[in-house]
Amino acid sequence: MDPKSFFRRSSVLFLLGSGLAMAACGGGDSAPADTLPAGLDFTVTNVPSLRFDAADYTAPAGEISVGFANEDSVRHSLIIAQDGTKIPNFKLVTGKKGDAVVGTIKLDAGVYQLLCDVPGHQNMKATLTVS
Ligand SMILES: [Cu+2]
Secondary structure, eight states: OOHHHHHHHHHHHHHHHHHHHHHHHOOOOOOOOOOOOTTOSEEEEEETTTEESOSEEEEOSEEEEEEEEEOSSSOEEEEEEETTEEOTTOOEEEOSTTOEEEEEEEEOSEEEEEEOOSTTOTTOEEEEEEO
16 A cells, blocks of 8 residues: 555544544433423513513412423522512422423412522512402
8 A cells, every 4th residue: 555545544534533523522402391281370481591581470360370481591489479478388490491380379469579589599580460
């Protein structure tokens, strides 16, 4: 074999090798997202970064179903408060991106605050108007 052709073949093998290495690195998060059932009274979605997807939500008074979904990459909670007092026995938590949970709560007509109580998430606030 002449030296020139040996060099060409080595180069081809080298390129093939690096191509395989790059393909092996191309992972990615492909965890299937949970989906919320249709017909919930209201739904809050966490979006990047550290935000609810709206500033104002509305819901009917009475026993209501609440959906809480996470499109952000960190854990979030949903707390409902009125005049600075948390509504007891209600807290929804989404752990990771793609999580979705449903809860129920009984609320009278009025204006409520939605909060996330994960440390450092005090900017996650929204208003819920129940009527
Ligand atoms: Cu949060």
